[in-house]
Structures are given as C-alpha cells and as structure tokens.
Amino acid sequence: LLSVAEFLKVKRSTDDDPDDNAADAAANLEQLALSRDEERVASKVRFDLDLPSAAEDDVVLGDGIPLPEWDYRKGLLREDHVRLQELAASPRDPRAAPVPLPQHLRRTARHLHRQFAALQPGRRWLKGQVDGSELDLDAVVRAATDRAIGHHPSDQLYLSLEKRERDLACLALADLSLSTDAWISSEARVIDVIRDSLLLFGEALSATGDRFALCGFSSVKRSNVRFHRLKDFSQRFDDAARGRIMAIKPGYYTRLGAAIRHATSVLEKQTAARRILLILSDGKPNDLDLYDGRYGIEDTRVAVIEARSRGIVPFCVTIDREGASYLPHLFGPGGYAVIREPDELPARLPMFYAQLTR
Structure with a gap:
C-alpha cells in the first residue's frame, strides 16, 4: 500500500517542508519515479538529447542553405521553409583519417573492379x-x-x-537517420551495410572513370537538415574518402524532400549528358514535426518530380520490405528497387548503376 501511495496525489503535512536527507535517500534507491502535478512553474529547461555538442559534431560547411517544401494541405510550395546545413567528417574522429578498404570487402571489390572496367571508354x-x-x-x-x-x-x-565517351555523372545519397542503427543480424546494423555499399560503389565507379559523388543526410526538424559531403565530384576516391565514409554515424530523422532538392542542385552543376541520383533508404520520410505521414510522402514526391524536370534521373534502392506500398507513388513503377535481404545491398548497388547507365 505504501509503494502505491507514493504515486498518488495525497496531501501530506510534510509535502512543502524541505527534506535534509533527500539526497541520501535518493542515492539509496534503485529507481527514481517521476509523476505529473498540476502546479505551475516559473520557468522550464529543455534538453535536446538528439543533437551532439559542437565539440563532437561534424564540421559545418557554410552558413546553411534555405530550401522550399511542398505543403499538400495548402497546395503550395513554401519558399525558404527548410534550412539545410552541409557537413564534413570531423578530423578529430579517427575513422575520418585516411584508411584503406576494409579487409572483408577487398575480394568483392576486386570482382566489381574487373566487371566495371569493361565499361570504360574504348x-x-x-x-x-x-x-x-x-x-x-x-x-x-x-x-x-x-x-x-x-x-x-x-x-x-x-x-x-x-x-567512345561515357558522359555520365552520378550522386549517391544515403539515408543516415537513426533507423539505420537497427540490427539486421547478430553481426551488422543497417548503417554498417550502408557504409559497405558506399565503399564498394566507389570502388566500382572508380574503374569506369565516371564522375560521381557520395553524400549522406539526416534531419532534426525543418531548421536543421544535415547533408554530409563524403566525396565530391572533384575529389578522388582514395583513402581519405574511405575514412569519411567510415566516420558516418546514425542519428536523427529523414527529411528526404530537402535532401533530394539539394542533391539535385549539386548534380545540375555537372555538364553531363546523363545525371543520375541514386538514393539509398531504409524507410519512409519522417521527422519530428509535421513531416511524418502523408506530408513527408507528398513533399518527397514533388521533389522527385522537380528533379526529373531538371534533367535528373532519380532511382531509389531500399531495404524496407514495405517499400512497395509507397515507393511507386514517390518514384513511379520503374524508379525504385526493394532488396529483401539487406546484406545483399553492397554487392547489388553497383549492379543497379550498371543497368541505369546502359
């Protein structure tokens, strides 16, 4: 009875009296319980545990980029509604230092290198x-x-x-949201599969000589869309680029429409006959605010339509087994592929690129 009564709003004569032994009593408890009351407070303190401190975060590039967003409820494009921040891997992270290709990928990388070398201009x-x-x-x-x-x-x-020339440019855009921290087996998480996919994709395209860039994204509401530059078109795919890929971490949410719009603007600057936006995803667009549900779906769909109107070819590869229920609405019947076994993504991603560039 006493343990239950502690959670009830019972008037006690000592409620308003300070307890000199409260700290000692709390230290001896195995668990601390909190309950709501109806009393008003003079001020509140808010902690956002999602965001890392400035000392632990990636390096910020620039002042941020305003982007529009489609509001399907009002039927209008809300200008400068989203702010995107470009980021680079922190040099303090040891994984951001130059590193060679991991040992478990080298055999597959050699196989892909031989296959994709045949696509070189002849x-x-x-x-x-x-x-x-x-x-x-x-x-x-x-x-x-x-x-x-x-x-x-x-x-x-x-x-x-x-x-013979291959006049191509491709940007691979990876979802780095917190959902990629989920385990797909006893040995690997989704983020591990995405890292391996980007590493093998870079090895394969290096053999063709095609221009390509590697990026990742996540978000914390519309004011903080995070866009990671892992390898730019002007950079070589070397140990430094591999280090930046190894340094990516899962976190936050998936504001996909803003990421697609910015990736489209990056691709537009490439003077290539064909420009491909290859998206790696593990679930639906979502964020903490109204972006969850239909709002995020409709904004992403409009962003895809905008990309196609500007000469970009978007294609989504997902490991979400329910992807077939919403991806046709976003990318059309031939604009996506669902991989049932996530551990197959690293080897299959370059193959999707080969099919798109035939």
Whole structure:
C-alpha cells in the first residue's frame, strides 16, 4: 500500500517542508519515479538529447542553405521553409583519417573492379572515311578496281580512330537517420551495410572513370537538415574518402524532400549528358514535426518530380520490405528497387548503376 501511495496525489503535512536527507535517500534507491502535478512553474529547461555538442559534431560547411517544401494541405510550395546545413567528417574522429578498404570487402571489390572496367571508354576504327590517320586497304582496293573498269572511284579511303565517351555523372545519397542503427543480424546494423555499399560503389565507379559523388543526410526538424559531403565530384576516391565514409554515424530523422532538392542542385552543376541520383533508404520520410505521414510522402514526391524536370534521373534502392506500398507513388513503377535481404545491398548497388547507365 505504501509503494502505491507514493504515486498518488495525497496531501501530506510534510509535502512543502524541505527534506535534509533527500539526497541520501535518493542515492539509496534503485529507481527514481517521476509523476505529473498540476502546479505551475516559473520557468522550464529543455534538453535536446538528439543533437551532439559542437565539440563532437561534424564540421559545418557554410552558413546553411534555405530550401522550399511542398505543403499538400495548402497546395503550395513554401519558399525558404527548410534550412539545410552541409557537413564534413570531423578530423578529430579517427575513422575520418585516411584508411584503406576494409579487409572483408577487398575480394568483392576486386570482382566489381574487373566487371566495371569493361565499361570504360574504348576506341574503335571507323572505315571508309574521307580523312583519317591510316588508309583503309579494303576501300583502296575497291577504288583501284573501280578506276580500272572505268567507274568513278570513291574518295572515302581512310580509317579514323574514334574515342567512345561515357558522359555520365552520378550522386549517391544515403539515408543516415537513426533507423539505420537497427540490427539486421547478430553481426551488422543497417548503417554498417550502408557504409559497405558506399565503399564498394566507389570502388566500382572508380574503374569506369565516371564522375560521381557520395553524400549522406539526416534531419532534426525543418531548421536543421544535415547533408554530409563524403566525396565530391572533384575529389578522388582514395583513402581519405574511405575514412569519411567510415566516420558516418546514425542519428536523427529523414527529411528526404530537402535532401533530394539539394542533391539535385549539386548534380545540375555537372555538364553531363546523363545525371543520375541514386538514393539509398531504409524507410519512409519522417521527422519530428509535421513531416511524418502523408506530408513527408507528398513533399518527397514533388521533389522527385522537380528533379526529373531538371534533367535528373532519380532511382531509389531500399531495404524496407514495405517499400512497395509507397515507393511507386514517390518514384513511379520503374524508379525504385526493394532488396529483401539487406546484406545483399553492397554487392547489388553497383549492379543497379550498371543497368541505369546502359
């Protein structure tokens, strides 16, 4: 009876009297319980345990970027409604230091490197050209024969060496929200699979010579969308880039529309014939504010439509088994792929890129 009574609002004569032994009593308790009361307080203190301290956070790049957001309830695009902050891995993090490819990925990386090396730009000889670096012997023989029998010979007597180009640019955008901290097996979490996927993706595309960038994102409401620059288009995929990928940490939420809009603006600056936005996700768009539910879905859908209208090809790869219930609305029937076994993502992600760039 006494243990239950402690949680009831019972009037006691000693309630308002200070207890000199309260600290000692609390120290001896195994658990402390809190209950609500109806008394008004003069002030409140709010702690946001989601955000790290400035000393432990990643390096902030710039002053932040205002972005719009679609409000489906009002049917309008709310200008400068979101603020996105670009970040880079902190040099204080030992994983951000240059590191080689992890041992457990090296065999798969060699296999992908050989496969993707075949996609490198090649050269071929064009026959029957008016001008070229060498004579086309077959054309010369035909011209001599035509001349001998009185016909007018062709002047297309040369071989020309043509260099084939792959005019592509790809940005891989990974979801780094707190849901990626979930375990998919006794040995790995979702964030571990995403790290391995980005590492192998970088190894594969390095073999093709295609331009690519690697980024990640998370969010804490509309005023703090976090966009991590892991490898820019102008940077090499080297041990330093691998270190930045190894330094990524799960946290916060998934404001996908803002991340897609900023990734689109980054891709737009690349002068390539084809520009691909490859999105890695493990669930629906969500955030602490109104972005959860249909609001986030509709904003993401509009962001995808905007990207396509600007010449970008968005494609989403997800390990969310329920993805087929909402991804067709976001990306269309051919704009996404659901991977049932998350541990298959690292090896399959480069294959999706190969299919998109045929």
